[in-house]
Amino acid sequence: MKLLVIGGGGREHALAWKLARSPRVKKLYAAPGNAGIAQVAECRPVGAEDLPALLALAGEIKPDLTVVGPDNPLALGIVDLFEKNGLRAFGPSASAARFEASKIFSKQFMQRHGIPTARFGNFSSSVEAKAFAASLSACVVKADGLALGKGVIICRSPEESAAAITQMMEKKIFGAAGERVIVEEFMQGEEASIHALLDGKSYRLFPSSQDNKRVGDNDTGPNTGGMGTISPVPQVSAAIMKAAEEQVLKPFLRGCAAEGIEYRGLLYPGLMLTPDGPKVLEFNARFGDPETQVLMMRLDSDLLDALEAVVDRRLADTTLRFKRDAAVCVVMASGGYPGDYAKGKPIHGLEDAAKLEGVQVFHAGTKRSDGDIVTSGGRVLGVTALGSDLKAARERAYEAAARIRFDGAHYRKDIGARALKVLASTPGWVETTA
Numbered sequence: 001m002k003l004l005v006i007g008g009g010g011r012e013h014a015l016a017w018k019l020a021r022s023p024r025v026k027k028l029y030a031a032p033g034n035a036g037i038a039q040v041a042e043c044r045p046v047g048a049e050d051l052p053a054l055l056a057l058a059g060e061i062k063p064d065l066t067v068v069g070p071d072n073p074l075a076l077g078i079v080d081l082f083e084k085n086g087l088r089a090f091g092p093s094a095s096a097a098r099f100e101a102s103k104i105f106s107k108q109f110m111q112r113h114g115i116p117t118a119r120f121g122n123f124s125s126s127v128e129a130k131a132f133a134a135s136l137s138a139c140v141v142k143a144d145g146l147a148l149g150k151g152v153i154i155c156r157s158p159e160e161s162a163a164a165i166t167q168m169m170e171k172k173i174f175g176a177a178g179e180r181v182i183v184e185e186f187m188q189g190e191e192a193s194i195h196a197l198l199d200g201k202s203y204r205l206f207p208s209s210q211d212n213k214r215v216g217d218n219d220t221g222p223n224t225g226g227m228g229t230i231s232p233v234p235q236v237s238a239a240i241m242k243a244a245e246e247q248v249l250k251p252f253l254r255g256c257a258a259e260g261i262e263y264r265g266l267l268y269p270g271l272m273l274t275p276d277g278p279k280v281l282e283f284n285a286r287f288g289d290p291e292t293q294v295l296m297m298r299l300d301s302d303l304l305d306a307l308e309a310v311v312d313r314r315l316a317d318t319t320l321r322f323k324r325d326a327a328v329c330v331v332m333a334s335g336g337y338p339g340d341y342a343k344g345k346p347i348h349g350l351e352d353a354a355k356l357e358g359v360q361v362f363h364a365g366t367k368r369s370d371g372d373i374v375t376s377g378g379r380v381l382g383v384t385a386l387g388s389d390l391k392a393a394r395e396r397a398y399e400a401a402a403r404i405r406f407d408g409a410h411y412r413k414d415i416g417a418r419a420l421k422v423l424a425s426t427p428g429w430v431e432t433t434a
């Protein structure tokens, strides 16, 4: 089979790497790809949001399946467009991708179908938004639309929430995405990522994973796209996984059926583990980045089989198998990220790092320049390792990261550290989803 992967980040490298191991894949293409993806796929310089150019590319290479990585092309309707042109594509339709593209749509859906989530109000008037925010002691202000993961501001006082609402609704710092906002209660707890394949009728779960979004150790500094992940997450007990299935995934599928939405693709609910049980922070309509890096390392069965089962609506006959090993991904970022950063810095030590057993270095912002691999984005690499447990995986990931150098490189030193403390105090913890 010929496959086309759309996107050019660490998530897409992990997907392409895993797809390349499928015996049925004869040829992989990627648009636009990156220097790592180029090791397993032929990269074409077409942007992931340029739908007409992607359709033309598909017309040329005639893929048997297209796998869409990022959220934007999904929200723009790439799967609808490809299907209309007789091309099979993995990912939700634009209508189903609204679960990520519109936070208001998503929150109201949860409310209609009894899916646990933070109490909220939605507003198109900044005066009303400020009044509601002032009634909550701490709150979170969220732009309705897609804002590159940046449209969420945590506010600890009415002054902070009023300032955030002014920025989004009056000064429009996120453009049209912030014309309507959600104000919701602040929830305290541990965050966890759930990933499930859905074919409209059934679901299949991946093991739990957890991202670290702040740039600095001990969750300090500004938010990023994600600085590192672990899987499994010791805080996600069997009971919590069961609650996620019963209270989130099953009502989600029932709600979609009742409202005539066919969700086929990957659903990634971000959860907050609260004392009252897991609550949904948001729904994402695609694989997480860098969650995919750890999940693909742990996936033992064939990814292509699973994605095709989703597209062809026969997930009920499919099982996903996972390695018992744990995985840890450490993101190496450009100096200055998540603020401004320089590009074009040569990356050294990639081969040395890859020599370590159980290690895969997934590329995010990299490209080839005169024979060198150089940085080309904020998040540069996802150094990922498998190990017999989290401690072993973590040691390997950090050993590999220490072998890689580029000017300005920085990474968190505490990915998985909190989980290890939890494990030390939970003897006999056994993961049950694998």
Ligand code: AMP
Pocket (backbone or CB within 6 Å): 118, 140, 142, 149, 152, 154, 184, 185, 186, 187, 188, 191, 213, 270, 281, 282
């Ligand atoms: P979202 O894009 O909605 O997932 O929000 C991004 C991040 O903001 C989440 O991963 C949380 O760290 C934080 N966040 C969002 N909503 C809440 C909430 N209600 N309470 C506490 N933290 C939140």
Ligand code: GLY
Pocket (backbone or CB within 6 Å): 149, 211, 225, 226, 284, 287, 288, 289, 290, 291
């Ligand atoms: N891991 C964060 C995201 O993919 O949205």
